[in-house]
Amino acid sequence: MLKIKHTICPSCSVGCGINIVSGEGKVLGTYPYKRHPINEGKNCLNGRGSVEQFENRICSPSLVKNNELVESDNETVINLIKEKLGSINPDELCILCSGKNTIEELEAIKQFAESYGTDKIGFYGYNFPNDDVEVASxxxxxxxxxxxxxxxxxxxxxxxxxxxxxxxxxxxxxxxxxxxxxxxxxxxxxxxxxxxxxxxxxxxxxxxxxxxxxxxxxxxxxxxxxxxxxxxxxxxxxxxxxxxxVFKQANIKGAMGILSSLDAEEIKEFLSDSQALITVNADPLDFLTKDDLKGKFIVNISNFADDFTKLSDVVLPGKPWTEKYGSFINAEGLKQEFISSVISDDENLSEIEIFEKLA
Missing domain, CATH: 3.40.228.10 (Dimethylsulfoxide Reductase, domain 2)
Known part of the structure; x- marks a missing residue:
């Protein structure tokens, strides 16, 4: 049986409503949400194509060996990360989030960073600084x-x-x-x-x-x-x-209220004396080179495979936005809450659960 549920489009910071069509726990497509006040039932190609990435979805916690994902389990991967984090100084850990994370995830990750003892945490802000300027509607x-x-x-x-x-x-x-x-x-x-x-x-x-x-x-x-x-x-x-x-990712404005918006040079400086890097729904190859990442133990929390996946040491899938409960803040400052539109039967941990276990 097909199901249609409402969520917020993740393609940019406009904050359009979009309906997800699913069946048997799998995303099948999108359908316009006619009553949403921002887009009034109109979704652009970016929004309609947002579900195409599910073709490259990572289904299981994995180790990366010879540029290939080797399926593992949550306990093994979490323990490996904890062992690595226990062997370095707190200021040798860098955490990169993104505007794809929900408000609730960012708060949980910030809490983890503070408890671990690192202040090397932020997100790539596409050269926009942290700012609370009053914006146009x-x-x-x-x-x-x-x-x-x-x-x-x-x-x-x-x-x-x-x-x-x-x-x-x-x-x-x-x-x-x-x-x-x-x-x-x-x-x-x-x-x-x-x-x-x-x-x-x-x-x-x-x-x-x-x-x-x-x-x-x-x-x-x-x-x-x-x-x-x-x-x-x-x-x-x-x-x-x-x-x-108007930002390239759905929750950059929300992230600015919680973490530091970093440019490429600031991230390189963070990484220069770091031994480990945790990325959360972020692809550093969008703004860094492979050489910038050499020698780091890389924990990649991401739902989807890309070139950065091959550079990682371990991968935890987390949850895609279709399976999240949370909130984004759009470009004009509106907080938009949404619930899970698809329930899958996998055992992958959410981003918040991952950091709770790492703590």
């Missing part, structure tokens, strides 16, 4: 007279892009800034600004700055460094324009 985007979009919002975050199009249909002006020649946002813009560097543009906007006022929303999903965002905050204060960062 999605309705502000729809009603904006001018939108300054930094990055390809229409491709990467289509349900925010829908709000951008509504603004244009109401007479609003879209100014698109990017380092590429072509993008969906550039193609739909009233004014296109091709730049070699986002940072250089923020430091010297020229005549663009005079077009921003209190009815402007600055949408950002692309930052080159943390100082870029500080420059945009200053611009917001000076012009009255509202800011709305």
């Amino acid at each position: 999605y309705d502000d985007v729809s009603n904006a007279k001018t939108i300054l979009a930094i990055g390809d919002i229409l491709r990467d975050n289509p349900l925010i892009g829908r709000r951008v199009i509504i603004s244009k249909e109401n007479g609003g002006t879209l100014i698109s800034v990017d380092t590429v020649e072509k993008s969906n946002t550039l193609l739909n813009a009233n004014e296109c600004v091709k730049v070699d560097s986002i940072s250089d543009f923020i430091n010297d906007m020229g005549e663009i700055k005079g077009k921003l006022d209190g009815e402007t929303v600055i949408l950002i999903n692309k930052m080159e460094n943390k100082d870029d965002f500080n420059g945009l905050k200053e611009l917001s204060v000076e012009t009255g324009a509202k800011l709305l960062p």
